[in-house]
Amino acid sequence: MNNNFSEAIERMRAATEDVRAQTAAFEKQSQAERGDYDAAMKEIARARRAGEHGQDWRVLQQRIDVFQTTESDIMNGLDLSPEARAVRELLGKNLGVLRQQQLDAGPDEDQMLAAQKLQEVQARLLKTIQDLRQP
DSSP states (O other): OHHHHHHHHHHHHHHHHHHHHHHHHHHHHHHHHHHHHHHHHHHHHHHHHTTTTOHHHHHHHHHHHTTSOOHHHHHHTOOOSHHHHHHHHHHHHHHHHHHHHHHHHOOOHHHHHHHHHHHHHHHHHHHHHHHHHOO
């Protein structure tokens, strides 16, 4: 029995280490994506200021820059300006098109593989915990 307990503890340690390693990898990837996101948002704001996204966004970005509105307020309908209404209307149309494109393309392979790996690690950890609880 002592040997079974030791083996179960070792399996639990290994499963815990797998979870830690996966968590660290996800965090590293998340940090890299946050940096990419920040850079992309700066470029989008620059393009809006330059009028590359249309007159409505140029006006809205100017208002964002002086803290008269936020992108969140625009998207959530709290900004009732004519420009914000026009942007929301266009976004609604574009989101429908984007959603259909995503459905046509199917799920992202990297996300599916990461989710599968995480499920496998969680299953091993659960099995180890169940083994420990058995007399």
